[in-house]
Amino acid sequence: MMKDFTEVRMLDNFYQTSSFFPMPVVLISTLADSGRTNLGPYSLCFPHNVTGGDYAMMLVTRGSSNTSQNIIRTGLCAINFIPDKKKYMKACVALGYPGETTEEKMKNSIFTLAPSTRSSNGEQRYPELVNEAVQIFECTWDKSFPHEHSDVEYHFLLRVDKIIMRKKWYDCLLKGKGFPRLPVDFGFRDNVRFWFSKHSRPYRVPIPQEKGNSFEMVKYACTRFDPEISWEDEAINKILKVPNIFLKKVIAGVVAEARKEGLTVITSEYMDKIRNKRSGK
Ligand SMILES: Cc1cc2nc3c(=O)[nH]c(=O)nc-3n(C[C@H](O)[C@H](O)[C@H](O)COP(=O)(O)O)c2cc1C
Known part of the structure; x- marks a missing residue:
């Protein structure tokens, strides 16, 4: 029946190595020990609790990343959805180099940061937000969800406290007309490259x-x-x-x-x- 198909051997990071898997690209901002905001690019970040009011995202990350260490320490992060521009994707790949400290990576970052909408009186308790973003989910980690899967992989259930969106896209959202151009990480990667797919104009498929x-x-x-x-x-x-x-x-x-x-x-x-x-x- 499936004569045109062949089985693919599954390796670690199976979604990258053994499949094509379209994913979002987000920059997660967290607070480093120094109080400075750290930005890490992530694709394994998906809606997890979608009904009942307790909305949450799931983030899968290396246990040793700055992002996971900062979430464990502060319980806070913001998920910044940046638009699909080649220069932003290049900047994301540069921020995605494992092992760099916040100070090392952030000194070359092209993204501009602004205070969290959760901050009041200029306090620095919350990670800053990326100005270039289309929309931002400000989140709090729900520690009650099992998060330590192994030494190498953490699963964070991130309660969405707030969604903020550029006014232009908010109007489009309400009208159901017009979409931001968001990047798609194509999943597959070899040893030297990440692959992103270009966002094309969305088309509609009406529900019968x-x-x-x-x-x-x-x-x-x-x-x-x-x-x-x-x-x-x-x-x-x-x-x-x-x-x-x-x-x-x-x-x-x-x-x-x-x-x-x-x-x-x-x-x-x-x-x-x-x-x-x-x-x-
Ligand atoms: C487009 C892109 C997507 C990525 N997605 C993930 C991911 O979902 N999970 C993960 O653990 N690492 C992912 N990485 C690798 C992390 O960005 C990398 O580990 C980086 O060091 C994280 O930054 P941080 O240490 O400041 O948190 C991705 C990298 C890029 C460029």
């Missing part, structure tokens, strides 16, 4: 109409939004046609109104009331 928001999906979104507020099925039916990207905003608006009025159950009549109020405005 009949597979639009199902009742279950919308109900799930409504009920998990605020556990103290329940929704009657008829109320949910009234927002089935809301495009997915606006759904959360619509739910948030209804819940906020209901809370203002001290309601705990959202009924079909209440949805009509809100709709009439809004169209009146």
Whole structure:
């Protein structure tokens, strides 16, 4: 059946050596012992907890990297998503040379740094952020997740405290139109090179109409939004046609109104009331 395929022997770093694997490229900022911000390029950094409010990323890193040592010591980091520019990728590869101290590597870094949005009164408790980034996840390490896999490999569950985004891309996100150019690390690497793939213009593949928001999906979104507020099925039916990207905003608006009025159950009549109020405005 699979006559055009052959088995690939799996070696260490199997995703690089035995496959092609598209990954993001991020710069992780952490605080070195000296108080200076350290930047390390990473690709094994993916969403891990994606529902239920406790959003988290998973970072896989060498146990001896500056990044892992700094996360273990301070419990803090920021994940900076830098745009796809060749000069930035060159700068990332330069920052990815194992064994250099923060001082050695940062003196040649082309990236500019700004205080964390978590800092107040100029305090230096949080790692700085990369100005050139498109978006940044400010994170706190969740120590309760098993992180020491072996001497060489650490798994960090990073709770996402905050996402900040360049205003231009935030507007695109809300409109569902326009995308930043983010780099893709192609996974495969030989002894002398990293390979990145060029970001091309994103294209759309619409979800077939009949597979639009199902009742279950919308109900799930409504009920998990605020556990103290329940929704009657008829109320949910009234927002089935809301495009997915606006759904959360619509739910948030209804819940906020209901809370203002001290309601705990959202009924079909209440949805009509809100709709009439809004169209009146
Ligand atoms: C594009 C790119 C992606 C990388 N991804 C990872 C990764 O996911 N995990 C890892 O342990 N090292 C990765 N590295 C290697 C680290 O960047 C390297 O170990 C570096 O020394 C880390 O910096 P630090 O010691 O300041 O943390 C990557 C390097 C580059 C250039």
